[in-house]
Amino acid sequence: MTPRRRATLRDIAAALDLSVNTVSRALAGKDAVSPETRERVRAEAERLGYVPNTMARSLVQGNAMTIGLVITNPSNPFYARLISAIEERGRVRGYSLMLMVTEDSVDNERRVVDELMRWGVDGVLAVPVQHGSEHWARLGAAGTPVVLVNRDLPGFDADLIGVDYYGSARLATEHLLARGARELFLVEEDLDISPVAERVRGFRAVLAEHGVTVRDDHMVKVPTRRREASSEPWDPVDSYEIGRELAARIEPGAAVLAGNDYFALGVYRAFTEHGLNVPRDVRVAGHGDHAFAAYLAPPLTTVRLPAARVGAAAVDRLLERMTGEPAAAGPRRTLLPAELVVRASSAPPEGGI
Secondary structure (H helix, E strand, O other): OOOOOOOOHHHHHHHHOOOHHHHHHHHOOOOOOOHHHHHHHHHHHHHHOOOOOHHHHHHHHOOOOEEEEEEOOOOOHHHHHHHHHHHHHHHHOOOEEEEEEOOOOHHHHHHHHHHHHHHOOOEEEEOOOOOOOHHHHHHHHOOOOEEEEOOOOOOOOOEEEEEOHHHHHHHHHHHHHHOOOOEEEEEEEOOOOHHHHHHHHHHHHHHHHOOOOOOHHHEEEEOOHHHOOOOOOOOHHHHHHHHHHHHOOOOOOEEEEEOOHHHHHHHHHHHHHOOOOOOOOEEEEEEEOOOOHHHOOOOOEEEEOOHHHHHHHHHHHHHHHHOOOOHHHOOOEEEEOOEEEOOHHHOOOOOOO
8 A cells, every 4th residue: 555645735735726835824823824714724734634844844943842861771760750751841842852872871972962963952951971071062062052960960061950869868867867777878879970979978967967987888889780781770689789798797776778779679688588677677768769669578768759850840941041041140050859758667666766
């Protein structure tokens, strides 16, 4: 079966004995065309199944009505929610989304930036790799506004919309101390990225304020080597191995704050195998409030991250830059607060606080 040819402005014009310019103005709702003609054109366009050519229109109007989104790993549940929020907000504002994935590779990121420049997107939202900013500076110098999302980028002066990870770690650490924890451990990614650095800073700050000593072995780093070939954002086997090492030396009454809920999942398994009960022997809290957190046994206390609000705010900030907010106003940093979700994994000991 021969596919039907796509209807054009010329087809509508020929059917109604009008000029192509008149049809174009009518479909655009221009005042120079009478309401009667606009209605005739609309009805004929619908009959013919006419669909506007967005790319052609963008060439005429000088904008692509497209936002580029550069993300490190879309399988990360936080980033999956972020992508959905950005797509929805962009669509409401009349923009399409071009998604590009870097897998935390600087080489991939440079290639992605080159592609975005060739496509001529109107603006870019970026979760940066964190190493190397010259390609982003080149994109900005070419006149394409860039807003950083969730991660800061040293050496690149741009707006940032993200989560207050310093505050989120403070929330969880204060909670574990209030629930009677006598010794605290932080299980974190072994990555040089701003969310990790901010969570570490918040954790240390609370303990310092309470006069709690933090030894080097309290800061437990989960290696990244086993995750490079995984399609998952984090593999619980990483934290399971770390949890086994931790279980052999942790004392009853201690608590563990995990940098994400996947790490808490691995720690749970290791502690259970070692005969440690959560929360009787060890309290545990996570980060992310992923879907499985409420269904662990016991349900996991965790920090709910405002992914949807970050995504919507990032689109709004980018459109402000795209529509002429003066660069002289300088970059702005907006960090949205997280919410502590208290469940049974951090319950105090019997007779405790």
